Amino acid sequence: MQDMEDLYQLIAARQKNPKKGSYTDYLFTEGLDKILKKVGEEATEVVVAAKNPDEGQLVYETADLFYHVLVLLVQQGVSFDQIKSELAQREGKMSDFKDRPEIKNL
Numbered sequence: 001m002q003d004m005e006d007l008y009q010l011i012a013a014r015q016k017n018p019k020k021g022s023y024t025d026y027l028f029t030e031g032l033d034k035i036l037k038k039v040g041e042e043a044t045e046v047v048v049a050a051k052n053p054d055e056g057q058l059v060y061e062t063a064d065l066f067y068h069v070l071v072l073l074v075q076q077g078v079s080f081d082q083i084k085s086e087l088a089q090r091e092g093k094m095s096d097f098k099d100r101p102e103i104k105n106l
């Protein structure tokens with residue numbers, strides 16, 4: 001089994017030591033705009049899949065999106081720990097969203 005952090009590290013290793021013929025290497029060679037295009041496409045495919053009764057398709061497209069987002073983070077020099085820290089510091093802070101004025105006025 002490969003978790004997200006392992007996959008991030010593998011992608012970072014591909015950037016450091018390019019592997020000829022690798023799709024990941026192809027994305028890094030093409031650069032930021034290509035990676036952004038893929039993230040956008042994959043996000044759209046997740047949206048379409050979620051409206052489809054086939055749960056497997058949603059799982060497949062979500063995995064594609066996660067992979068491409070990890071490639072984007074590596075490309076931009078954002079570490080996996082930065083994402084983990086951001087999520088961790090939100091823990092317990094988001095539960096009072098109903099008290100926000102903009103929510104109360106809905």
Ligand SMILES: N=c1c2ncn([C@@H]3O[C@H](COP(=O)(O)OP(=O)(O)OP(=O)(O)O)[C@@H](O)[C@H]3O)c2ncn1[C@@H]1O[C@H](COP(=O)(O)O)[C@@H](O)[C@H]1O
Nearest residue numbers: 002007010011014019021022023024025038063064067068
């Ligand atoms: N998780 C993934 C993963 N998910 C999706 N993809 C690739 O993402 C592409 C998405 O398919 P599309 O049809 O949208 O794109 P395409 O037509 O192939 O290519 P484009 O010209 O559109 O870019 C496919 O080519 C998939 O192979 C992935 N490629 C690699 N990984 C992981 O990354 C690791 C390292 O991969 P490589 O370095 O590429 O061997 C692998 O061991 C895998 O674990």
